[in-house]
Amino acid sequence: MALAESPLILSAATSCARAAISAVVKVPSQIRDFFLGCRISDTHLPQLLLHSEFQLFDSAIVDSQKRRKEEEEEEEEEEEEEEEEEEEEEEEEEEEEEEEEEEEEEEEEEEEEEEEEEEEEEEE
Structure with missing residues (x-):
């Protein structure tokens, strides 16, 4: 002073x-x-009440914005998980189709071999 x-x-x-x-x-x-x-x-005191009301209002806005962001992030994660699951299912289906095709080819080859053997036996 x-x-x-x-x-x-x-x-x-x-x-x-x-x-x-x-x-x-x-x-x-x-x-x-x-x-x-x-x-x-x-x-x-009025300034404390106003200050606290503003703080409450600001914190409510910030909280609601945070909640919105969290909800959006959760939705995005869920969508990504669903897409991954769909991709995995598609891959499994493709693998099953490939296996079926291979089995069919093997069966055809076996049939051809059997036919050839029968022809050879007939020729003898």
């Missing part, structure tokens, strides 16, 4: 000193001085 030269700086310094002495955290003493003599306590 000794360094304060102008009246504005002096009043600011005294209010900071009063706030420090009163041990009330984050409440400027100018506002507390305004409510001196009335029944409004420090916890019910």
Whole structure:
């Protein structure tokens, strides 16, 4: 306070000193001085209520945005999982078809071999 030269700086310094002495955290003493003599306590100051309402409003918006993002991410993950499952099913079907084709080819080859053997036996 000794360094304060102008009246504005002096009043600011005294209010900071009063706030420090009163041990009330984050409440400027100018506002507390305004409510001196009335029944409004420090916890019910208008700026604290407004501040908390804004904080609640902001946090509600942020929470809703976070929830939306999380829901979108979950939907994307579910879609990706469904696509992967479909791809796996398609691959399995293709493998089964290939196996069936191979079996058919083997059967045809066996039939041809049997026919050739029968022809050879007939020739003998």
